[in-house]
Amino acid sequence: MTAATAAHPLVDGSGPGWVATETRADIVGLNVGMSDLLGRVASDGDRPLVVSGEFSRMTRPLAEVLSALQGHWVIRTSDDGCYDAATGARLRRPEDVLGPRATDVHPAFLRGAVATRLQVVTTVSTRHRVSRPVRLGGVLEAAADAFAGHAPDAWGPTEPLVAPWDRDQLTEYSRRRMPSDSRWAAVAHGERPLIGTMHLARTREGLEETTHVWADVAGAGDARIDAVGAEARALLAKAAGIGMPLLGVSLAAIGAPDLTRRPIATPPPEPLALLVGPAGVRALDLDPRRWATDFGAAMVGSPRLPGVLVSLGGASGGGWARLSEVLGTLDPDRLAQLLAIAPSVAARLRTRGLGGSPERTGGA
Known part of the structure; x- marks a missing residue:
């Protein structure tokens, strides 16, 4: 990660090969700031992690870009750790989504939708x-x-x-x-x-x-x-x-x-x-x-x-x-x-x- 990326206001964490941004917005979208961050992370050769609350939703444009950059959407629950938004796999930390993961599924992933x-x-x-x-x-x-x-x-x-x-x-x-x-x-x-x-x-x-x-x-x-x-x-x-x-x-x-x-x-x-x-x-x-x-x-x-x-x-x-x-x-x-x-x-x-x-x- 370059110094310019590290100084980005949306960066909330980083490690070898990854950069994370965390939000509690109800809808997480591809706004100008998010687009800029993702571009910088990709240029550095890192993988982006978007971390949100369990009741957040992600817009399709952001989901498409995140997938194209081999990034991940991780959910941080209020009282029971994290999980991968795509598979429901329980995670101890958001960055664990990049490595071997537990096989058990977080119960929040299995909850029913209010409206479909x-x-x-x-x-x-x-x-x-x-x-x-x-x-x-x-x-x-x-x-x-x-x-x-x-x-x-x-x-x-x-x-x-x-x-x-x-x-x-x-x-x-x-x-x-x-x-x-x-x-x-x-x-x-x-x-x-x-x-x-x-x-x-x-x-x-x-x-x-x-x-x-x-x-x-x-x-x-x-x-x-x-x-x-x-x-x-x-x-x-x-x-x-x-x-x-x-x-x-x-x-x-x-x-x-x-x-x-x-x-x-x-x-x-x-x-x-x-x-x-x-x-x-x-x-x-x-x-x-x-x-x-x-x-x-x-x-x-x-x-x-x-x-x-x-x-x-x-x-x-x-x-x-x-x-x-x-x-x-x-x-x-x-x-x-x-x-x-x-x-x-x-x-x-x-x-x-x-x-x-x-x-x-x-x-x-």
Whole structure:
């Protein structure tokens, strides 16, 4: 840790390879100070720890950045030590999250949520050829239209998000930052609000845009629950025509009404739909017509270079078995190669180990 990082007003502790900041805010977000601290910690090669109280919630933009930096969210309870917000593992000290941990789960992690909502969580990895005009933010805008019914209201690099949504400005700011990566967030308000993040990076193939979206879609007993599978497929079908999609997945998840992440155990999400873009079709040596016959897949995107869209299930379940069936027909080495070029989508697909036993997860 450099002297500049050590002097940062948000630093509350440090040790070999880690820097911690502690807060008791109800909602822990990616404000300017937090963003600055995380940037400095990453530049020093350390791992950030965000320590909060057991009833705090974390915004999705902060959770995404923290994950990208291999950081951790640690909960300090009022009278019973600490635990890892992602797994519930009990910790003696916050920094113990970086080493071997106890196998027992802290009881605070297992407490029930006061209120929950059904969310559609979508991740899409898209390539853009820099030899052609590029306009970023298309997948996130399509998601906002699909669920909120209008374009995002605001966007920016830190919270609160206050700049009016502007894809051209987003594209230009990202271009100016090249070859450095860019991370942006956007929000759409309304009856079915949405929060999304975008990670933009240069690769040997051009520009890669990874979009994560969390959309509030229904409450308990809402008739719209039955439609989430169709809505997820419609969104991925639209994403198939934006740039050159690599891979995309939509899942139904139980989450907080304000779309934040909570430090408690939640039911595993249920897969709704899988998109394999043209690059994925080639990498897997996949015959779209065969998938249409075997799995009822739809050919989407460009007729000349189509992708495939597979329905996996609905909010009530069955998606993991279907996903295992579909992926089980693929060559394991080719599948591993595809997942390696779309790691964010792979992480969503591994929520239950690609069809294995459910992993303990915190705050969907």
